[in-house]
Amino acid sequence: MKIIRSKTMKISILKPIFMTILACSLGFWGGSASAENLKVALAAEPTSMDPHYQNLTINNSFATQVYNALVLQDVNQNLIPGLATSWEPIDSNTWEFKLRAGVKFHNGSTFSAEDVVASMQRAANVPNSPSSFATFIKGKSFEVVDDLTLHISTEKPNPFIPNDMSRVSIIDSAFVDATTEDFNTGVASFGTGPFTLTKWLPGDLLEIKRNDSYWGNAVEWDNIIIRTIGDGTTRTAALITGDVDFIERVSPSDLPNLESREGISVFKSVSNRLLYLTLHMTDNPIKPFVTDNNGNPITSPFQDINMRKAVSLAINRQAIADRVMDGLSSPAGQFSPEGYIGYSNNLQADAYDPERAKELIAAAGYADGFKLTIHGPAGRYTNDTRILEAIAQMLSRVGIDTSVETMPASVFFKRFASGGVDKKPEFTAAVSGYANGSGEPSHPLRIFIHTKQKERGYGPGNRNGYSNVDVDKLIEDGRSSMDIAKGEKAFIAATDIAMQEYALVPIHHEIATWAAREGITYELGALDSTFLHFIRSQE
Numbered sequence: 001m002k003i004i005r006s007k008t009m010k011i012s013i014l015k016p017i018f019m020t021i022l023a024c025s026l027g028f029w030g031g032s033a034s035a036e037n038l039k040v041a042l043a044a045e046p047t048s049m050d051p052h053y054q055n056l057t058i059n060n061s062f063a064t065q066v067y068n069a070l071v072l073q074d075v076n077q078n079l080i081p082g083l084a085t086s087w088e089p090i091d092s093n094t095w096e097f098k099l100r101a102g103v104k105f106h107n108g109s110t111f112s113a114e115d116v117v118a119s120m121q122r123a124a125n126v127p128n129s130p131s132s133f134a135t136f137i138k139g140k141s142f143e144v145v146d147d148l149t150l151h152i153s154t155e156k157p158n159p160f161i162p163n164d165m166s167r168v169s170i171i172d173s174a175f176v177d178a179t180t181e182d183f184n185t186g187v188a189s190f191g192t193g194p195f196t197l198t199k200w201l202p203g204d205l206l207e208i209k210r211n212d213s214y215w216g217n218a219v220e221w222d223n224i225i226i227r228t229i230g231d232g233t234t235r236t237a238a239l240i241t242g243d244v245d246f247i248e249r250v251s252p253s254d255l256p257n258l259e260s261r262e263g264i265s266v267f268k269s270v271s272n273r274l275l276y277l278t279l280h281m282t283d284n285p286i287k288p289f290v291t292d293n294n295g296n297p298i299t300s301p302f303q304d305i306n307m308r309k310a311v312s313l314a315i316n317r318q319a320i321a322d323r324v325m326d327g328l329s330s331p332a333g334q335f336s337p338e339g340y341i342g343y344s345n346n347l348q349a350d351a352y353d354p355e356r357a358k359e360l361i362a363a364a365g366y367a368d369g370f371k372l373t374i375h376g377p378a379g380r381y382t383n384d385t386r387i388l389e390a391i392a393q394m395l396s397r398v399g400i401d402t403s404v405e406t407m408p409a410s411v412f413f414k415r416f417a418s419g420g421v422d423k424k425p426e427f428t429a430a431v432s433g434y435a436n437g438s439g440e441p442s443h444p445l446r447i448f449i450h451t452k453q454k455e456r457g458y459g460p461g462n463r464n465g466y467s468n469v470d471v472d473k474l475i476e477d478g479r480s481s482m483d484i485a486k487g488e489k490a491f492i493a494a495t496d497i498a499m500q501e502y503a504l505v506p507i508h509h510e511i512a513t514w515a516a517r518e519g520i521t522y523e524l525g526a527l528d529s530t531f532l533h534f535i536r537s538q539e
Helices: 012-018 022-029 057-066 113-123 180-184 232-241 252-260 305-314 317-324 354-363 384-397 409-418 443-449 469-479 484-500
Strands: 037-042 071-073 079-081 084-091 094-099 140-146 149-154 195-201 205-210 223-228 246-248 264-279 329-331 370-377 400-407 429-434 505-517 520-522 535-537
Touching (some): 079 084, 113 140, 252 505, 264 305, 305 505, 317 329, 370 409, 409 429, 429 443
Parallel strands (some): 370 429
Antiparallel strands (some): 205 223, 329 505, 520 535
């Protein structure tokens, strides 16, 4: 990667811009939404204000409010100009990006190609990142042609360079050496996005202010104040009482009430959000969350493909959809729902078959069972705790004595990624979620399925040790084919193998929900994330 000269950092004088008094922000919670203020309740908060710290949906959706990428996405994940106004391949291995002139960072610094190279350099190398953005950057060379022209080169052809460039936030190159804490405290958090960050009190509130110098369409809210309310029923109550104007992830049991209530609007959309179960499938290290019946730690039984299949067969996905989700999910057998990119016609959700699951468990040598703890976030996904409890009950019925441990999302994702020995993934079994934020079919495969190869940017989300050289080759061949149809065939073949080997166990795809007070609308799309700039007042 090309190293550039950084602009002079001036950190000390910037702190007062971010540091404000708590009492002032709390005053915004009175009254209803106006053109000045919008009050939002989210199910979980970002783990950091550093846009490069963790490639996590919560973090990424919030980062789009403060920062821009070279390429943006509309609500249906079509690529549209961002800090780049155009892009095209100029030879088989090189793309040329023309950059937007006259763009200013929130601190007044002028945007140029130098900032792009600095951002890529930093995003690929953030210390202690639980899930790095390196997968979008490794294997690429960035060359500044002039202030507003950038060349991106790869060793092999890569048709997905524009998609990759929609995933990395651009920062002022003056802060290329800034720490994550510098971003968390506001010292370095200057983007080019529609809002500026004015306050973050972890576990309490987030506050952003409209950027009146934004290069794009102006947002209508002067201030957005965001609370994190992990419990769905509590979020609903906050909306009904007027404490907030907009909520995400409406609890399924609350939907009928909100849909029939005057003065409330409900928004629903089929999303590409997959909820899945991951099972540790290597013998190193031995984890404390799987033991024999006497409580002695054992190597993971899930190294055996038949044990992974048994777990899948033991899960009654339709019962979860009907009884836990009240119809707001559909059973899944792969990353993408039907009709979305990357969907394979060859895969269906496993049918519930507890008797066959018991047979497989016995054949694998565990006829007497064992004890397992499943971990997951509380409040990050719709009814996530209830889903975990339902899965635990189902596994217990087939002989795996299963307990559940949940925690706030910000804690879970750090432990999930690097909470174990030598900063490796900590859990034996965990429920998490994924939504394809890149808009291209190789994304989940190179993140979750490819053998973990940090130096090449592959497998940053591979937390269970799955590895198959044939699958790796299919993924890499597909990504280097400029023939999109040929590449997609390779991706579907890789998906078929990985799902048949239970690289992870799909549970369901969510139907995303939001609700708002009268006079507020939300622009729906393919993703279940909340993008604050898509919340608008009704005309």
